Amino acid sequence: MELKEKIKNLPASPGVYLMKDSSGQIIYVGKSKKLKNRVSSYFQHSKNRMGKVEKLVKHIKDFDFILTDTEFEALMLECKLIKEIQPMYNRMMKTTKAYxxxxxxxxxxxxxxxxxxxxxxxxxxxxxxxxxxxxxxxxxxxxxxxxxxxxxxxxxxxxxxxxxxxxxxxxxxxxxxxxxxxxxxxxxxxxxxxxxxxxxxxxxxxxxxxxxxxxxxxxxxxxxxxxxxxxxxxxxxxxxxxxMVDNHLIIAVESLDDFRIKLFLIKRNEIMYRQIYVLNNLDIQDLKWKITSFLSMNIQHIGTLEKAEIDEAYIIYKYLNSDNCKYAVIEDEWLGNSESNHLENFFERILSIR
Structure with missing residues (x-):
């Protein structure tokens, strides 16, 4: 499939794109809230484009993409892929973080x-x-x-x-x-x-x-x-x-549309659990079980963030403090008390994002 046709068929949804050169090697990884708009911008003439971007564009012969439900997940995936693949143009165009x-x-x-x-x-x-x-x-x-x-x-x-x-x-x-x-x-x-x-x-x-x-x-x-x-x-x-170090487990909820939400359970710099729920079919008891199972996990961490954790921690912190989601820190006392209404009260409050 030609690039123009491939771009034309891209969805206008969040995701990560992987630019490739003539040998099929991934030379750049990026993310976007609207993939179609972002990827197509690389192939449109612009006088304001930086020289490094122009050089990248000349080497792009193909691309792959991975869809995500939210921009937050696209950011986290982009961070992970850049660390794993270390594409040439990500190193050239992004300031090296000398932690x-x-x-x-x-x-x-x-x-x-x-x-x-x-x-x-x-x-x-x-x-x-x-x-x-x-x-x-x-x-x-x-x-x-x-x-x-x-x-x-x-x-x-x-x-x-x-x-x-x-x-x-x-x-x-x-x-x-x-x-x-x-x-x-x-x-x-x-x-x-x-x-x-x-x-x-x-x-x-x-x-x-x-x-x-x-x-x-x-x-x-x-x-x-x-x-x-x-x-x-x-x-x-x-x-x-x-x-990110002090809080044990964080629950975040983002609205996808009028009928669906995406729920995340986050610990330090990791998304431990993610799931889309239809609001009308939301099973609070199942969610309680999921949350208590993660609270029960005895994961030992050092008292601060390692260098390898800091990028994801920044992304998560910025997301939690944006208008895209509502979140709460789940307290330890929520665990193991069958008569506790903490979770029910939380979900009543958190699901008001509709």
């Missing part, structure tokens, strides 16, 4: 704030992450160090000031015991910020930004503004990680 962590190491009587590529599970130091953008983390840390003047350029204590002290970037951590004590207090506040137990650092930065702007120090104000933005991005990442 990293912020770590606070206790060395020689003082905390050092660093960026690490891996997390040592046996390490007693403070770890935060993983974060998907090393650049964002680096700029946030640099901005905090500049703001609080804790960017010491000496790696070991000394009796003389470092170079950064002479240019106003270090408060004297390298040689002044009082400055070192203040530094420790600031570090503990940064740790509290990343734990989200104290956000006064952002308030202080915001006040200084306004003050700098009022004094016509616009460059300084812009630097602080950018640092605040980077910090908020990091905190959002921590929100995603903590949410």
């Amino acid at each position: 990293n962590y912020i770590v606070f190491r206790w060395q020689k009587g003082i905390y050092h704030m660093e960026i690490a590529n891996e997390m040592d599970k046996d390490d007693i130091h403070y770890y935060f992450g993983p974060f998907t953008s090393k650049g964002t983390v680096e700029k946030a840390i640099e901005g905090i160090k500049v703001f609080y003047k804790i960017d010491c350029s000496q790696s070991i204590p000394s009796n003389t000031p470092c170079l950064n002290y002479s240019i106003g970037k270090c408060r004297g951590i390298c040689f002044d015991p009082l400055a070192k004590e203040t530094y420790q207090q600031i570090i503990h506040r940064i740790i509290s910020l990343l734990k989200k137990s104290d956000t006064k650092i952002i308030e202080e930065m915001s006040a200084k930004m306004i003050e700098a702007s009022s004094n016509f120090e616009f460059e300084r104000a812009a630097e602080i503004r950018d640092t605040i933005a980077k910090i908020k991005t990091i905190l959002q990442t921590e929100t995603v990680v903590n949410f």
Whole structure:
């Protein structure tokens, strides 16, 4: 079948498409809420098309597609296939995510704030992450160090000031015991910020930004503004990680049409169960059995997300907080209580999405 005819017969439904070259090798994987519209766009002339996309289009000789019921499932499937196949043009056109962590190491009587590529599970130091953008983390840390003047350029204590002290970037951590004590207090506040137990650092930065702007120090104000933005991005990442780790089992329901819903049971970064239900034939007792069976599963996980889990976790978190579905975290006490009405009350509430 010719490409034009194949595109013409594509459905306008969610799914994943796999672009192939002349040898049949998959060179790009993408997803769309409306497959027909998205795939056909590759074969329509556009002046605004990026050079890398043009290069991809020249190599497309065929494509396959996989239909899904929802855009959410298309996103999850795209993520899975890209990791498995590693198509050439996905690597070229998508920014490589250099996952990293912020770590606070206790060395020689003082905390050092660093960026690490891996997390040592046996390490007693403070770890935060993983974060998907090393650049964002680096700029946030640099901005905090500049703001609080804790960017010491000496790696070991000394009796003389470092170079950064002479240019106003270090408060004297390298040689002044009082400055070192203040530094420790600031570090503990940064740790509290990343734990989200104290956000006064952002308030202080915001006040200084306004003050700098009022004094016509616009460059300084812009630097602080950018640092605040980077910090908020990091905190959002921590929100995603903590949410997906802390919650044991999540139920999500999306309406497909006036008569059908799709139900998902999600644990960490995985869809454990998915099923389409006709509303008029919904068997609550069967659903209770399904849910309790998953609650009974004793799956052991480490206390944070691995790098390999973070992509799916982001997709799930964004989906749960979109307008496409309604969800709830299923509590452990819902299990094993035959007189409990938790599930019935939940379904009464959740099925009101019609």
